[in-house]
Amino acid sequence: MRKLEQVALGLAGGSATAALAYAFLRVAERALLPEANPAILIGVERSAFAFRALSALYFGGFGAFGFAALALARPLVAARLLRAAVGLAAVALVAQAALAP
Amino acid sequence: MQATRRLALVAAVLLGMTVRVPLGGAAPPGTAPSAASSSAASEGAASRAVARFEEAEQARAEGRFAEAVRAYREALAAEPSARFAPVARARAEDLEAHAEGGFAPLLALTSARRALGSAAEPEARAAVEALARDLRGFPEGRVRAEAAVLVGEAWWRKLGDPRRAVEVLTFAAEDAAGDPLTRQLALTEASALLRERGEISAALALLERHAALSPGALAEVRRLARRGALRTASIAVLASLVVVFVFAFFGAARRLGGMRFAQRAAVRPLMVGFSLYLGGAAAVIVRLRGEGDPRPFLWLGLGVLAVSIVARTLALTSTRGRAALTAARVAVCVAGVLAAAFLSVERTDASYLASLGL
Numbered sequence: 001m002r003k004l005e006q007v008a009l010g011l012a013g014g015s016a017t018a019a020l021a022y023a024f025l026r027v028a029e030r031a032l033l034p035e036a037n038p039a040i041l042i043g044v045e046r047s048a049f050a051f052r053a054l055s056a057l058y059f060g061g062f063g064a065f066g067f068a069a070l071a072l073a074r075p076l077v078a079a080r081l082l083r084a085a086v087g088l089a090a091v092a093l094v095a096q097a098a099l100a101p
Numbered sequence: 102m103q104a105t106r107r108l109a110l111v112a113a114v115l116l117g118m119t120v121r122v123p124l125g126g127a128a129p130p131g132t133a134p135s136a137a138s139s140s141a142a143s144e145g146a147a148s149r150a151v152a153r154f155e156e157a158e159q160a161r162a163e164g165r166f167a168e169a170v171r172a173y174r175e176a177l178a179a180e181p182s183a184r185f186a187p188v189a190r191a192r193a194e195d196l197e198a199h200a201e202g203g204f205a206p207l208l209a210l211t212s213a214r215r216a217l218g219s220a221a222e223p224e225a226r227a228a229v230e231a232l233a234r235d236l237r238g239f240p241e242g243r244v245r246a247e248a249a250v251l252v253g254e255a256w257w258r259k260l261g262d263p264r265r266a267v268e269v270l271t272f273a274a275e276d277a278a279g280d281p282l283t284r285q286l287a288l289t290e291a292s293a294l295l296r297e298r299g300e301i302s303a304a305l306a307l308l309e310r311h312a313a314l315s316p317g318a319l320a321e322v323r324r325l326a327r328r329g330a331l332r333t334a335s336i337a338v339l340a341s342l343v344v345v346f347v348f349a350f351f352g353a354a355r356r357l358g359g360m361r362f363a364q365r366a367a368v369r370p371l372m373v374g375f376s377l378y379l380g381g382a383a384a385v386i387v388r389l390r391g392e393g394d395p396r397p398f399l400w401l402g403l404g405v406l407a408v409s410i411v412a413r414t415l416a417l418t419s420t421r422g423r424a425a426l427t428a429a430r431v432a433v434c435v436a437g438v439l440a441a442a443f444l445s446v447e448r449t450d451a452s453y454l455a456s457l458g459l
């Protein structure tokens with residue numbers, strides 16, 4: 001596998017992981033730390049939504065490195081896992097929007 | 102004419118109600134005094150009460166406690182509703198609660214307290230030494246524990262002898278005749294002093310012996326003891342990893358034909374990038390949020406890099422029995438990452454651990 005393909009797989013995997021992470025963080029916050037609607041608070045200086053988005057991006061970085069490492073060792077497995085991760089991220093975001101907006 | 106007579110009669114009745122004129126000779130015995138004389142009597146009682154209260158205050162300041170109690174009680178009896186009555190009552194009750202031994206222990210305690218507050222260090226030290234010798238012979242009561250607390254705090258904070266302070270504060274905490282609040286103070290001071298000296302296990306043993314007196318302090322010291330045990334275990338895990346790495350590295354170097362090859366094989370660019378990202382990105386997010394210490398995350402990144410190098414080196418040396426060895430390697434490295442994470446937080450900003458009960 002070429003370096004560019006490895007990087008692309010890593011970035012794609014990281015994006016899917018970031019979306020999954022956001023859904024998980026939002027559900028966890030709603031369950032453990034109830035707060036007001038983020039759409040109203042988005043302009044606030046210390047917005048919980050902004051911090052949640054940053055955290056999701058951070059965890060997405062873990063996914064990027066993981067997928068890049070897997071792409072180097074097992075490219076086909078990485079590709080199949082990426083397909084599953086994207087589907088799972090879409091389902092998770094829809095479920096989070098419905099259950100814990 | 103009749104109206105005038107009626108008017109005169111009404112006026113006479115009204116006048117008779119306001120003026121009481123004795124009908125010859127002295128008033129018969131048992132009758133109430135006049136308003137003027139009762140007013141004079143109450144003023145006399147008030148001034149007597151004030152005088153006795155002032156005498157009581159003077160006696161109390163001069164250490165004549167028995168006399169002070171008597172004077173307070175007499176002042177209260179003379180004027181129970183005086184302005185000083187609550188103060189007099191509280192001081193009399195306090196003195197009576199410290200009356201064991203005929204007030205002699207209380208006098209010794211008060212003298213030592215005065216010497217500590219005003220005298221130079223040699224005189225203060227002599228007063229504390231004298232009180233420390235005498236308090237063991239004090240009769241059961243509140244004064245003994247209070248004297249022990251005074252001696253303990255003096256040795257700790259003023260005279261620089263914490264070892265003796267622990268002993269006497271423990272004595273005060275274990276004095277069953279002492280006031281519960283005094284015992285609780287002695288217990289928390291003794292445990293704080295032991296913690297300051299790094300003797301967590303001794304502080305825990307002391308608090309567990311008197312758990313009912315200070316449950317909050319006991320929970321805090323238990324948490325510190327858990328943290329200390331985890332710190333020891335983490336250091337042991339990382340030290341073991343270092344030893345394992347040294348052997349594995351020389352094994353890998355022998356296998357790959359040189360240290361340079363082993364080094365190149367052990368340090369992977371992707372792992373270095375991930376470790377730097379793990380620590381650096383988290384530190385940036387913490388700084389952007391404006392609160393929190395980024396140092397734990399930076400040290401965590403370095404710790405993960407070190408453990409990953411050890412894991413990679415171990416992988417280079419393992420050949421047969423791969424599944425079992427792989428499982429062992431994974432377990433060791435997970436323990437190493439957890440140890441690095443714990444130490445990086447505990448050594449830089451331990452407040453993060455409080456939310457985890459550590």
